[in-house]
Amino acid sequence: MSDIKIEGYDFKPGFKGMAKDTGSDQTMFKGVHWGKAMMWIFLLSDTFIFSCFLISYMKGRGSTLIDWPNPSEVFGLHVFGVDVPLLLIAIMTFVLITSSGTMALAVKYGYEKNKKMCGWLILATAIGGLTFVGMQAFEWGKLIHEGVRPWENPFGAPQFGSFFFMITGFHGTHVSIGVIFLFIYAYKTFAGHYDEGKRGWFTSIKGDYVEIEILGLYWHFVDLVWVFIFAFFYLW
Amino acid sequence: MSEDFNDNKTIQAQSSETISGGGSGITPDMDYVRPAEIGEQDLYHGHSFITKWIFCQDAKVIGVQYFLLATFTGIIGLILSWLMRLQLGFPGLAPFMTAEHYYQFVTMHGMIMVVYFLTALFLGGFGNYLIPLMVGARDMVFPYLNMVSFWSFFVAVGVLLASFFVPGGPTGSGWTLYPPQAILEGTPGSGWGIMLMCISLILFVAGFTMGGLNYLITVLQARTRGMTLMRMPLTVWGIFTATVLAMLAFPALLVGALMMSLDNVLGTSFFMPTILKAGEVLEYGGGSPILFQHLFWFFGHPEVYIVALPAFGIISDLISVHARKNIFGYRMMVWAIVGIGALSFFVWAHHMYVSGMNPWFGFFFATTTLIIAVPTAMKVYNWILTLWRGNIRLNTVMLWCLGFIVTFVNGGITGIFLGNVSVDVPLSDTYFVIAHFHMVMGIAPLMVIMGAVYHWFPLVSGRFLDEKLGKWHFWLTFLGAYSIYFPMHYLGFIGVPRRYFEMYDSPYVTSAVGMNEFISIAAFIVGAAQFILIYNIIKTLKTGKPAGHNPWQACSLEWLTPSVPPEHGNWGDRLPVVHRWAYDFSVPGAKEDFITQTTPPSEVTDTKVEKT
Numbered sequence: 001m002s003d004i005k006i007e008g009y010d011f012k013p014g015f016k017g018m019a020k021d022t023g024s025d026q027t028m029f030k031g032v033h034w035g036k037a038m039m040w041i042f043l044l045s046d047t048f049i050f051s052c053f054l055i056s057y058m059k060g061r062g063s064t065l066i067d068w069p070n071p072s073e074v075f076g077l078h079v080f081g082v083d084v085p086l087l088l089i090a091i092m093t094f095v096l097i098t099s100s101g102t103m104a105l106a107v108k109y110g111y112e113k114n115k116k117m118c119g120w121l122i123l124a125t126a127i128g129g130l131t132f133v134g135m136q137a138f139e140w141g142k143l144i145h146e147g148v149r150p151w152e153n154p155f156g157a158p159q160f161g162s163f164f165f166m167i168t169g170f171h172g173t174h175v176s177i178g179v180i181f182l183f184i185y186a187y188k189t190f191a192g193h194y195d196e197g198k199r200g201w202f203t204s205i206k207g208d209y210v211e212i213e214i215l216g217l218y219w220h221f222v223d224l225v226w227v228f229i230f231a232f233f234y235l236w
Numbered sequence: 237m238s239e240d241f242n243d244n245k246t247i248q249a250q251s252s253e254t255i256s257g258g259g260s261g262i263t264p265d266m267d268y269v270r271p272a273e274i275g276e277q278d279l280y281h282g283h284s285f286i287t288k289w290i291f292c293q294d295a296k297v298i299g300v301q302y303f304l305l306a307t308f309t310g311i312i313g314l315i316l317s318w319l320m321r322l323q324l325g326f327p328g329l330a331p332f333m334t335a336e337h338y339y340q341f342v343t344m345h346g347m348i349m350v351v352y353f354l355t356a357l358f359l360g361g362f363g364n365y366l367i368p369l370m371v372g373a374r375d376m377v378f379p380y381l382n383m384v385s386f387w388s389f390f391v392a393v394g395v396l397l398a399s400f401f402v403p404g405g406p407t408g409s410g411w412t413l414y415p416p417q418a419i420l421e422g423t424p425g426s427g428w429g430i431m432l433m434c435i436s437l438i439l440f441v442a443g444f445t446m447g448g449l450n451y452l453i454t455v456l457q458a459r460t461r462g463m464t465l466m467r468m469p470l471t472v473w474g475i476f477t478a479t480v481l482a483m484l485a486f487p488a489l490l491v492g493a494l495m496m497s498l499d500n501v502l503g504t505s506f507f508m509p510t511i512l513k514a515g516e517v518l519e520y521g522g523g524s525p526i527l528f529q530h531l532f533w534f535f536g537h538p539e540v541y542i543v544a545l546p547a548f549g550i551i552s553d554l555i556s557v558h559a560r561k562n563i564f565g566y567r568m569m570v571w572a573i574v575g576i577g578a579l580s581f582f583v584w585a586h587h588m589y590v591s592g593m594n595p596w597f598g599f600f601f602a603t604t605t606l607i608i609a610v611p612t613a614m615k616v617y618n619w620i621l622t623l624w625r626g627n628i629r630l631n632t633v634m635l636w637c638l639g640f641i642v643t644f645v646n647g648g649i650t651g652i653f654l655g656n657v658s659v660d661v662p663l664s665d666t667y668f669v670i671a672h673f674h675m676v677m678g679i680a681p682l683m684v685i686m687g688a689v690y691h692w693f694p695l696v697s698g699r700f701l702d703e704k705l706g707k708w709h710f711w712l713t714f715l716g717a718y719s720i721y722f723p724m725h726y727l728g729f730i731g732v733p734r735r736y737f738e739m740y741d742s743p744y745v746t747s748a749v750g751m752n753e754f755i756s757i758a759a760f761i762v763g764a765a766q767f768i769l770i771y772n773i774i775k776t777l778k779t780g781k782p783a784g785h786n787p788w789q790a791c792s793l794e795w796l797t798p799s800v801p802p803e804h805g806n807w808g809d810r811l812p813v814v815h816r817w818a819y820d821f822s823v824p825g826a827k828e829d830f831i832t833q834t835t836p837p838s839e840v841t842d843t844k845v846e847k848t
Contacts, residue, residue, distance in 0.1 A: 006273050007270070007271050008270040008271055009270060022465065023466065024464060025269070025270065025459060025460075025461060025462050025464045025467075025814070026272070026273050026274070026458075026459050026460070026461060026463070027273055027274070027456070027457045027458075027459070028456045028457065028465070029456065029457065031273075032457065034378070034453050034458070035378075037453050037456065038377075038452075038453050041449055041452055041453070041483065042445070042449055044483070045448075045483040045486075045487060046487075048483075048487035048488070049487040049491060052487055052488050052490075052491035052492075052534075053491055056491065056495065056527055059524060059527050060506065060523070060524065060527070063524050064522045066522065150502045150503070150504045151502060151503040151504050151505070151519070157522065158505060159504075159505065159522055159523070161504075162498070162505065162506060163506075166494070166495070166498060166504075202380060203378075203381075204280050204380070206278065
């Protein structure tokens, strides 16, 4: 925060500084881009959506009378004659967390106005996300092939299928939307829209490298949510 | 905050609280306000009819669009309530009123009025119109998103109304949409109706989120120079806090609607327990209907305050302007709004006392519910103390304000009855509940809307509404509403259950029949009286008395625009600079009985104006 300078305003550290910013005029979060503040608040709202899903899942799992299937068996893969529990999920999680790393680097290179590195890293993030969605589709296909449906489940409680498809589907939709935007932003970076401040197609807002950071916030959030889904579905 | 303003030193040198003395304290930096942090907002100016009036990015036009569409939907809700009262007061008079239709109309009336009328009107309508003007912004911070927000709402309303024309008609499960009956055969609209309802709600939430982000960021990050949070009019505080509630409460509704759609369409069993129907076990099993109730009311109770908080804020401003007095205890009012908002997330299960919950659970929720009465009562006292010894203008706006206070206190007191588990259990699902929530979140916010329309119509159109028609409108509505809902308390005490299509030969008949007829006739009159307002608006839009600048002598920024009605961009060439709060009325020593927010301190040195 110390690198932001505002004419006629001196920042104070710590809680006093927060109180001063809150009580000041014009802005509460000094030097924070409108879009960035918006994304934070949107993510707070989205957190409530995922919390409702996960709490419903806990309630559903806690109150069902039929046994919940053993996740390490259901989600296990049979490779080279060995049963490996949670193999696919481990790879998926690794890919998604790695894509968070490339995203963070893209933001850094974006602020350095390094168009090429920024673009390639966004593209790498997009491909990571796409790989994740692809593997999730594979997992869905495998479970459907084994007879798991939203309304029934050969391994135990039917609610397992319902919650699994709904929550991973909702998360996968988030990832897919992120991937679409990552591809668009990669194009815009390479085309130099952020350097020259070209106006957006719909919003007619001038392009700026801060947009990459905003998309980055979304992407890290989607990763963080996956960590929770991973813990609640695969490790519980 | 105090370090931000250099003029502070001058003031402290004279006295701690007030500026006084004969002009000797004028120094050049007295009016200093920190320069702007952010550059001018980059606005898209529409040129064609379509970009100026239909797919418009101007928050004021979007506000009016929201207002008109919400009012249109509200009129449908009103007509549905007429049909319900027709059946309740005069059963069998209208042959088309079957039990199925009755339940469908109940459901649609409730959902329309709460979500598509009141919420959309307060946040979408007043929020869009007033927030940028009141905080001194050129527009909402994301005008494009704002436009999409309105059109999502438009589609949501379209989908909702489409359910009248699908096979089976709209859902008839009550506005709470409780499963399992909402999606079981035998409930009207159990197939298409409930599906369209869920889709419509999901669209509404998505559209509202876009608008809500706009309101929040505009208030937090786009205020004009000198506009601190504690100088904002209470209207903005009310709408802001309500938007925060909505952003955190609507997710639960979204999740509930989505899970219910999956239960309905895919045959999952999130909410569906094992059910026997005509001796056969249905496919469903293992779900929890109570889970839906928790999700619904985690949305549903904050929703009450999403409607009430903007009403609290608006009424505070109207009372202050028309009593020519500063609002009593401004900071207390702000913290009461914030406190009510925070508490509203911890009371939801008081709607579920009869769901078979653990008594300790009910005890907890009864306690939190009654705690909410504290900040609420503070607000009521402050309104009355604002009126006390004020220079009251008894015009139509003030009448609506007084009507609101009385109605709100009335509805609030019955709320204390219903908040206690032991009193609620016998009264639950009777007409007492209907009377309570219609008083407190139906009629009371509606009175605020009416007062706000009479107050801000001169700003939106440049002309006054007709006072005579306005007073007819008020008295018919006020007395009529009491004729409807007062007897309902009694009906509740004698045990008449709500959501019953007809009483047939039950023992209530003798005492309830006449009362039901009376209530129905009153309802027809009150409903018809609302068309006085529509007539008034159409009449005065062209021929009303021109209002000119700041016709009510208010202090807040929305009246200080260079042109009336304000144009796109609101402020002409220069943004306003704010030096004080919005409530400097009747300041001793001032030339006029109000000092606008933009009046610099050097112009009012002879007055006993408080530092705000």
